[in-house]
Amino acid sequence: xxxxxxxxxxxxxxxxxxxxxxxxxxxxxxxxxxxxxxxxxxxxxxxxxxxxxxxxxxxxxxxxxxxxxxxxxxxxxxxxxxxxxxxxxxxxxxxxxxxxxxxxxxxxxxxxxxxxxxxxxxxxxxxxxxxxxxxxxxxxxxxxxxxxxxxxxxxxxxxxxxxxxxxxxxxxxxxxxxxxxxxxxxxxxxxxxxxxxxxxxxxxxxxxxxxxxxxxxxxxxxxxxxxxxxxxxxxxxxxxxxxxxxxxxxxxxxxxxxxxxxxxxxxxxxxxxxxxxxxxxxxxxxxx
Numbered sequence: 001x002x003x004x005x006x007x008x009x010x011x012x013x014x015x016x017x018x019x020x021x022x023x024x025x026x027x028x029x030x031x032x033x034x035x036x037x038x039x040x041x042x043x044x045x046x047x048x049x050x051x052x053x054x055x056x057x058x059x060x061x062x063x064x065x066x067x068x069x070x071x072x073x074x075x076x077x078x079x080x081x082x083x084x085x086x087x088x089x090x091x092x093x094x095x096x097x098x099x100x101x102x103x104x105x106x107x108x109x110x111x112x113x114x115x116x117x118x119x120x121x122x123x124x125x126x127x128x129x130x131x132x133x134x135x136x137x138x139x140x141x142x143x144x145x146x147x148x149x150x151x152x153x154x155x156x157x158x159x160x161x162x163x164x165x166x167x168x169x170x171x172x173x174x175x176x177x178x179x180x181x182x183x184x185x186x187x188x189x190x191x192x193x194x195x196x197x198x199x200x201x202x203x204x205x206x207x208x209x210x211x212x213x214x215x216x217x218x219x220x221x222x223x224x225x226x227x228x229x230x231x232x233x234x235x236x237x238x239x240x241x242x243x244x245x246x247x248x249x250x251x252x253x254x255x256x257x258x259x260x261x262x263x264x265x266x267x268x269x270x271x272x273x274x275x276x277x278x279x280x281x282x283x284x285x286x287x288x
Contacts, residue, residue: 043119044126051113052123054207058130064204065105072128084120088112108200111214151229156237157182159230170224173234176216180244191216198235198242209234 048058055064072080079097083090087110090098102109115123158164161182162172173194178187180195198205209231212221226234 039118039121039125041122041125041129044122044124047115047119047123048126050211051115051213054211054213055110055204058127062105063207064108064201065110066101068127069130072124077124080124081120083110084113084115084123085117086112106200113213114215151232151234151236153233153236153240156233156235156240159233160237166224166230167227168224170221170226179241194238195241195244198238205238206231206235 052068056066056068057063059067059069061067075083075097083098087098089112091102091109155164159166160173160177160179162174166172174182174187176188176190177192177194178189179193201208209226212218212226
């Protein structure tokens, strides 16, 4: 039995409405613009300047890490996305390429910047589109030499230990880091030992100090950046500490703790021993 619309005598209007809804809905769902937002070149450029430029360049040569010009074409895209999202996981898994990069660049691991999928897409879009016009070999100019700042290592040491406060209110370096021979306790252990930090980063250390790209440091220093003078002083200090010979692990903290414990124990014994004499004497007399 054929069902027709009571108004027009043709296919029921409800069927037509349902069919149109399904067609439009399918087109809406399958639209590439809706399923995958377009990556933002401008956002990628800004993110590269904030988080990547401390260790990488795009066409100016290696720094702390490799030059990233052409990296999108050179690396497998899925691997590159994983690397940008969680480099620490790839290293923990023993990924051959990740391990090779770690060894090639002085065993300085790339930090996990906690990037989102959208941020990674923006970075890849920026790195893929950035290109510089090729120059004939005879016209290529030598790479520009980094102008090293003139800092005072003594001032850098005071900034590191906290005897001189940072101008913008940032916490002292020694709260989280240590340097061989710096004070009785050496420093904090939340971050790595910085005695040989200049060997690990070279002149790229300047960019690191200027941007502090590591997630734990960005949360603290985003609104309290180091000044140019403070960067220069710390850099000069780290150049100096780089010459310090390695020393065995210090047990100063253990010995100091034991010494304090012994002194407190002796004081407690002397104080409480005198206080209890007045109690013991009557008790002893009562037993006679």
